[in-house]
Amino acid sequence: MTTLEAPAEHAGDAAADHDDHDHGHHSSLGLSNMKLAMWLFLGSECLLFGALISSYLLSKARFITEVVAGNPTVINSLLADGMPQEIVDEFIAEASVEPFWDIPFTSASSFILLMSSLTMVLAHKAVHEGDYRNSRIWLAATALLGSTFIAGQVYEFTAFYREGLTYDGSLFGSAFYTLTGFHGVHVTGGIIMLLSLLVLSFRGKLRQDRAETVELVGLYWHFVDIVWVLIFTIVYLIP
Amino acid sequence: MAIVEEPLALPSGQPDKAEKPLGALSRPSELTGLKDWLTTVDHKKIGIMYGAAAMFFLVIGGVAALLIRLQLATPDNTLLSGDAYNRVYTMHGTVMVFLVVMPIGAAFANFLMPLQVGARDVAFPRINAFSFWIFFLGGLMLNTSWFIGGGADGGWFNYAPNNGIAFSPSTGIDFWNIGLLIVGIGSLTGSINLITTVLNMRAPGMTLMKMPVFTWMTLVTQFLLLFAIPVLTVAQVLLAADRLFDANFFNVDMGADPLLWQHLFWIFGHPEVYLMILPAFGIVSEVIPTFARKPIFGYPFMVFSGIAIGFMGWGVWAHHMFVSGIGPLSVTAFSVATMFIAVPTGVKILNWMATLWGGRLILNTAMLFSIGLVTQFTIGGLSGVSHALAPSDTQQTDTYYIVAHFHYVLFGGALFGFMAGFYFWWPKAFGYKLSEAWGKWNFWLMVIGFNLTFGPMHILGLQGMPRRMQTYSEAQGFGFWNLVATWGAFILAVGTVLVLVNALVSYLAWKREGKPDVGADPWDGRTIEWSIKSPAPGHNFDVDPVVSSLDDFWHRKYQPDESGKLRRVHTGEELAQPGDPTGVHLPAPSYWPIVLAASMPIIGYGLIFSLWLMIPGILLMTLALWGWALEPADDLDADHGDHHDDDHGPDTDSSGAEAELETVS
Numbered sequence: 001m002t003t004l005e006a007p008a009e010h011a012g013d014a015a016a017d018h019d020d021h022d023h024g025h026h027s028s029l030g031l032s033n034m035k036l037a038m039w040l041f042l043g044s045e046c047l048l049f050g051a052l053i054s055s056y057l058l059s060k061a062r063f064i065t066e067v068v069a070g071n072p073t074v075i076n077s078l079l080a081d082g083m084p085q086e087i088v089d090e091f092i093a094e095a096s097v098e099p100f101w102d103i104p105f106t107s108a109s110s111f112i113l114l115m116s117s118l119t120m121v122l123a124h125k126a127v128h129e130g131d132y133r134n135s136r137i138w139l140a141a142t143a144l145l146g147s148t149f150i151a152g153q154v155y156e157f158t159a160f161y162r163e164g165l166t167y168d169g170s171l172f173g174s175a176f177y178t179l180t181g182f183h184g185v186h187v188t189g190g191i192i193m194l195l196s197l198l199v200l201s202f203r204g205k206l207r208q209d210r211a212e213t214v215e216l217v218g219l220y221w222h223f224v225d226i227v228w229v230l231i232f233t234i235v236y237l238i239p
Numbered sequence: 240m241a242i243v244e245e246p247l248a249l250p251s252g253q254p255d256k257a258e259k260p261l262g263a264l265s266r267p268s269e270l271t272g273l274k275d276w277l278t279t280v281d282h283k284k285i286g287i288m289y290g291a292a293a294m295f296f297l298v299i300g301g302v303a304a305l306l307i308r309l310q311l312a313t314p315d316n317t318l319l320s321g322d323a324y325n326r327v328y329t330m331h332g333t334v335m336v337f338l339v340v341m342p343i344g345a346a347f348a349n350f351l352m353p354l355q356v357g358a359r360d361v362a363f364p365r366i367n368a369f370s371f372w373i374f375f376l377g378g379l380m381l382n383t384s385w386f387i388g389g390g391a392d393g394g395w396f397n398y399a400p401n402n403g404i405a406f407s408p409s410t411g412i413d414f415w416n417i418g419l420l421i422v423g424i425g426s427l428t429g430s431i432n433l434i435t436t437v438l439n440m441r442a443p444g445m446t447l448m449k450m451p452v453f454t455w456m457t458l459v460t461q462f463l464l465l466f467a468i469p470v471l472t473v474a475q476v477l478l479a480a481d482r483l484f485d486a487n488f489f490n491v492d493m494g495a496d497p498l499l500w501q502h503l504f505w506i507f508g509h510p511e512v513y514l515m516i517l518p519a520f521g522i523v524s525e526v527i528p529t530f531a532r533k534p535i536f537g538y539p540f541m542v543f544s545g546i547a548i549g550f551m552g553w554g555v556w557a558h559h560m561f562v563s564g565i566g567p568l569s570v571t572a573f574s575v576a577t578m579f580i581a582v583p584t585g586v587k588i589l590n591w592m593a594t595l596w597g598g599r600l601i602l603n604t605a606m607l608f609s610i611g612l613v614t615q616f617t618i619g620g621l622s623g624v625s626h627a628l629a630p631s632d633t634q635q636t637d638t639y640y641i642v643a644h645f646h647y648v649l650f651g652g653a654l655f656g657f658m659a660g661f662y663f664w665w666p667k668a669f670g671y672k673l674s675e676a677w678g679k680w681n682f683w684l685m686v687i688g689f690n691l692t693f694g695p696m697h698i699l700g701l702q703g704m705p706r707r708m709q710t711y712s713e714a715q716g717f718g719f720w721n722l723v724a725t726w727g728a729f730i731l732a733v734g735t736v737l738v739l740v741n742a743l744v745s746y747l748a749w750k751r752e753g754k755p756d757v758g759a760d761p762w763d764g765r766t767i768e769w770s771i772k773s774p775a776p777g778h779n780f781d782v783d784p785v786v787s788s789l790d791d792f793w794h795r796k797y798q799p800d801e802s803g804k805l806r807r808v809h810t811g812e813e814l815a816q817p818g819d820p821t822g823v824h825l826p827a828p829s830y831w832p833i834v835l836a837a838s839m840p841i842i843g844y845g846l847i848f849s850l851w852l853m854i855p856g857i858l859l860m861t862l863a864l865w866g867w868a869l870e871p872a873d874d875l876d877a878d879h880g881d882h883h884d885d886d887h888g889p890d891t892d893s894s895g896a897e898a899e900l901e902t903v904s
Contacts, residue, residue, distance in 0.1 A: 028441045033362040036439055040431045040465060048469035051503060055477060058499055059488065066494035073492050167486060171493045174486035178477070196868075 038216045042223045045186075049227050052179050053234060059175035060097060066171075067091050074170065083164025096239050097172060100165065102156070103236060109152035110232050113187070116145035117225045120218045127201075128211040135214075136201050142221065143194040146187050153184050176235070183231055186224045193217045266870060267828050278828040280364035283775055285371045286350025287668060289342045292375045294739065296338035299382060301732055303331035308692070312725040314713040324709040325392035326411065330385070332395030333415060336515070337422055338378040340649060343657045344518035345374070345426075348433055348457045350668060354768035354775060355454045357442025357784040362435040364826040365867070370429035372836035374422050380840040381418025384411050388847070391415035394707065396508065397478075399489035399500035404482055410847050413482055417843040420475050423468045424839065430464040433457060442767070445786040448542070451766045452535060455542050456521030459549040460514045466553075467510040474503035483846055501563060505556035513552040515649060516616075517545060519656025520587060523609040526659050527591055529762050530606040531598025534790060537590045544583035544590075551580040561629050562636045570629045577627035581620065588617055604678030608659035611686055615651025619644055622697065637707070640700025646693040654735075658685070661738060666757045670774040671749035677741040684734030691727025695720035760811025765793040769811060772818040778825055781816045829870060835863035 029036065066074045067088070078088055090099040123138035157177065165173045197217060200206040206213070267278045276284065306327050310319045319327060349371075353361055361367045384390055389409030393402045402412050437458045441450070450458075478500070480486035487493040489500055528535045535541055557565055557573040591613050600606065622644040626632045635641055658681070665673050704717045711717045749755070760769040767784050768775070770792050788794050795814055797805045838860035845853030 027439050028445075029439050031439065033435050033439050037362065037431050037435045040434055044427060044431070044465045044469050047466050048473060051470045051473035051506075055473065055488065055499060055503070058496060062494045062496055071494060074494050077493065167484065171487045171490070171495050174480060174488055178480060178486065178488075182476075 032212060034216055035212065035219075038219050042219065045223065045227075049182075049230070052182055053230065056175040056179040056235065059171045063170060063172040063175075064091070064095055064097065068095050077169050078164060081164045081166045081169035082162075083169075087163065094239075098239050100160070100163070101236050102159070105152070106156065106232065106236055109149050109156075110228060112145050112152070113149040113225055113228055116142045116149070117222050119145060120221045124211065124214045124218050127206060127208065127214045130208040132201060132206075135206070136198060139194055139198045139201065139214075143191050143198065146191045146194070146221075150184060150187055150191070153180065157181075179231065179235065183224070183228060186227070190217070190221050190224055193220065267830060275828070277833055278368075278830050280360070280368045280826050280828055280832070281777060282349050282353050282361050282364065282367060283668070283777075283779075285367050286346045286348075288371055288375070289346035289349055292371075292378070293339050293342040293346060296334050296342070296378060296382075297735075300331050300334035300339055301735065303327045303334065305728060305732060307331060308725040308728040310709065311711075311721045313722065314711055314715070314718050316710050319709065321709045322392065323390075325707075326385075326390030328707060329391045329394050329397075329411075329415070330382075333381070333391065333419070334378075335649075336395055336511070337419060338374075338381070340515045340653050340657075341426070342374060344460060344515065344653075345370075345429060347453070347518055347522060347657070347660055347664075348460070351664065351768060352433060352454050352457045353436060353440070354667075354771070354779060355451045355766050356437060356440060356445060357767055357780060357786065358436060358440040359779050359823070360826060361432050362440060363432050365829050365832050366428050366432050368829070368832035369836055370425040370432065372833045373425035373428075373839055376836050376840050377418050377421030377425065377843075380421065380843055381414055384414030384418070388414040396504055397500075398504075399478070399497035400491055400495075402478060402482075402500070403489055413479070413847045416475050416479050416482070417846055418840075420472060420479070421839045421843055423472055423475075425836075426464050427468050430461040430468070433461045434465065437461075442784045442786050445791075448539065449786055449789045449791070451521075451790075452524035452538070452541050452545075453518075453521035453766075456517045456524070456545050459545050460517045463510040463514040463517075463549055463552065467507045467514065470503055471507035471511075474500060474507065477503075479846070498560075498563060498565075501560050502556070505559045506553075508559065509556040510549075510552045512645070512648070513548055516652050516656075517548065519612060519653040519660075520545065522656045522660035522663070523591065523612050524587075525766065526605050526609045526663050527594050528790075529663070529764055530601040530603065530609075531595050532601070533594055533598045534765075534793075535590065536593035536596075537586075538789060540586055541590055544586040547583040548580065551576065551583070555580055558627060558632070561632045574627055574629045578624065581624050581627070584620055588613060588620070603662070603675055604673070604682055605659045605662035607679070607682045608655050608662065611682065612652055612655040612659065615647055615655060615686075615689065619647025619649075619651055623648065635700060637705055638700035639696040639704045639706060642706055643693050643696035643700060646696070650693070651689055655685075658682075658738060663762065664768075665742075666761050666773045667768060667775055669746075670754070671745055671757055672761060673738075673741050674745045674748070677737060677744060681734060681737040681741055684730055684737060686734075688727050688729070688731030688734050692724050692731050693727075695724045695727075699724075758812055759815030760792075763793075763796070763811060765790040767792050770795075770814055771816050776818040776820065778820045778823040781819050781821075781823070829867070831863050831867035831870060835860060835867060838863055 027033065063074070067078075068091075070092075075088060079085065087099055091097060119138045119141040123135050123142055126132070126135035126138055157180075160176075165176070167173055167177050194217060197206060197214060200213075267274060276288065279285065306319060307324070310316050310324060310327075349361070349367065353359070387410075389411040391397070391411040391414060392409070393407055393412055393415070397412065397415060400406065437450070437454060477486070477488040481488050481490065487495055489495050489497050491497060524535055524541060554576045555573055557569055558577045561570055561573075591609075595610070622640070626635060626641070626644065662673050662678055665671070699717055699720050702717065704711065704715070704721075711721075757773050759772050761773065762769070767786065770784065771780060784791075792811070792814070796807055796809050796811060798808045800806045838856050841856030841859065842853050843856075845851070845856055
């Protein structure tokens with residue numbers, strides 16, 4: 001058996017693509033290394049957000065239990081941070097943190113973030129088709145929509161802080177700011193990637209043959225959006 | 240297709256004319272000595288560095304272990320204060336788990352797996368270098384807590400609320416926390432890298448069910464890491480928020496539930512114990528068939544039991560928490576799940592024994608250590624099943640019985656397996672065999688020392704000696720077996736150090752003889768890493784191997800004659816690739832992985848001591864990311880070959896991802 005000669009054309013390779021940052025090895029799955037790696041990374045991120053969301057739910061439940069039970073340490077800490085007595089009373093009356101939310105505002109910023117997924121798809125399509133002018137427009141639009149979401153989050157955090165929900169003043173505050181803050185950092189990371197793509201595009205380095213790079217950023221961006229759908233539902237909508 | 244017909248870009252090749260985007264740290268052009276090791280992206284060198292770094296940390300963890308044993312040798316001993324004892328056992332556990340056992344697993348995965356799947360390197364060579372450096376520098380940062388942080392003192396599991404500022408006011412736990420977060424980044428990037436490599440870069444013909452068992456176990460291990468690390472990361476982020484920014488996640492005064500820590504930690508922690516042992520299972524699954532002269536018994540069972548362990552490992556975490564008041568329903572469910580997970584592990588033990596049965600055994604050191612694993616791990620596995628029974632576990636929790644159990648699985652299991660791996664693959668890594676005479680001493684001293692150390696702990700535990708207690712009184716009657724264990728620990732330490740002595744002695748002997756070639760296939764091996772020269776050349780395979788069966792290399796050497804009897808038709812040396820790098824194209828070395836990794840501990844120190852210190856760290860990180868992004872992974876000057884004139888025209892099909900660097904440079 002002489003199998004040590006140069007390999008024959010390997011079935012499936014014609015469809016396989018080379019990834020752009022790597023030496024060209026054939027791909028066993030017909031999927032580029034970069035794309036596979038991005039999917040794996042997103043799989044790992046699911047566990048990250050899963051653990052964060054679980055921690056939030058537990059912390060919020062414990063917070064409500066303590067407030068309803070009238071735990072003086074917890075309640076005094078809220079009041080000391082400037083939370084009005086009426087809000088604390090509402091927490092107790094409704095056994096929920098619902099009185100705190102501004103649902104219309106957060107819905108609007110959620111809508112903006114979800115729309116950015118649409119522009120992301122359009123950006124990928126434009127690069128894929130070699131329509132560089134539109135690709136820049138859509139990349140910039142995606143980054144802008146993402147930034148608007150982040151601006152909304154900054155506004156919301158500031159408003160909540162002024163109403164007395166501080167990071168260190170309650171279990172609920174710690175959990176809320178950590179979970180939504182983590183998501184905000186992810187969106188910010190996505191915006192940096194989008195802006196980098198935009199710079200690449202203006203320098204003429206984001207051509208049709210590198211559409212996969214845009215696709216990868218898109219995968220990340222859509223993932224972050226989907227996580228926000230979960231967080232919005234779990235944190236804001238479910239009482 | 241793929242890697243053919245290109246000018247050589249070996250690290251030792253002609254000097255390259257890389258552009259210098261950032262002056263001094265642009266692509267290293269001369270590669271000798273230290274600079275080579277600092278900038279290499281070669282998976283084999285990175286694997287060796289993982290091993291060497293793990294040995295360094297093994298010495299630290301080992302000294303801590305001996306201090307523990309000295310303190311416990313006699314009743315009412317005052318060698319270590321209570322505080323010092325807390326730090327020593329905490330750092331012993333942390334260092335051994337995160338900086339010794341996991342990295343040795345990573346060392347084998349890095350060195351071997353690409354060779355076993357017939358790849359030139361891992362999927363992302365620079366990220367691979369980054370994974371190593373961030374592990375090593377993060378581990379060093381963790382260990383600086385001995386000198387400047389007061390030492391972590393909460394146990395390796397670091398339960399809340401004991402890990403809070405109130406109970407542990409020194410910065411030791413911050414070092415534990417931030418250091419392991421940094422090490423975790425390396426584990427995550429490493430797992431993504433290695434999974435991509437296994438799944439996507441196999442040699443033509445190597446379907447999943449033709450992969451060597453070690454490669455399979457690497458795949459399962461890395462999937463466990465991929466999903467377990469983020470859970471630990473969340474736990475550590477919450478703890479860091481509590482300790483550094485006054486959050487309340489584990490603050491009981493504010494209504495927090497400290498059990499959250501235990502859940503998060505063990506959701507990570509139980510997959511963690513499997514990801515420590517599975518690489519060793521993979522190693523002995525390669526060693527035993529080679530030296531029993533038989534194919535592995537029940538290869539599909541071997542693979543699927545590994546996968547089953549990988550899945551079931553996620554459903555047993557609360558058996559660490561039977562006494563924490565999680566309720567009878569949870570206890571029952573986790574108790575049953577824990578008994579079930581013994582089944583796939585038992586399948587593996589059975590298959591190794593069936594492989595040994597009727598084989599023509601060659602009892603060299605690698606084989607002895609493999610048999611050592613099978614026997615010692617079985618003892619540890621049996622005591623493990625006794626923990627699955629909640630009533631029995633309630634008696635044993637936090638006693639030395641538990642300590643005995645997990646040392647039998649982690650030392651008698653994982654470390655014995657790694658020792659087997661060292662002896663087996665040493666020639667492939669370094670070009671010479673380790674001495675068998677020293678090896679036998681190595682093995683027997685370790686087995687005797689190991690059983691003297693940890694065997695008595697079963698008795699001590701059943702007598703009720705609690706873990707983590709600094710001392711005990713004469714009247715408790717623990718003195719005799721503790722003294723035995725201490726003697727055992729020193730024998731074990733000497734036995735373990737012998738592997739390093741052996742490496743040195745064997746090297747000197749080899750050098751005296753003029754460094755004779757050990758040959759590509761010194762053990763009559765079965766898998767394709769034995770079809771290349773020893774030590775493995777920088778480019779691994781001259782041409783992509785084509786695989787047609789499990790144990791492909793062995794089947795090329797042995798084929799059935801007319802009567803159906805297997806006959807050797809070739810020697811390994813006849814089939815071995817000559818190691819000619821002509822036409823091979825390799826990724827180029829880079830400074831950026833180590834620079835990026837170095838920025839993280841600076842940020843970590845900043846978090847602990849002063850946020851101002853984070854500024855240089857973040858600046859360095861930005862610089863490193865920028866430099867990394869600007870520097871192509873491949874050396875462009877060596878990359879203008881014509882290697883895709885075969886099938887890639889202007890590719891505009893729906894996949895649309897024909898992206899070659901040449902087109903953008």
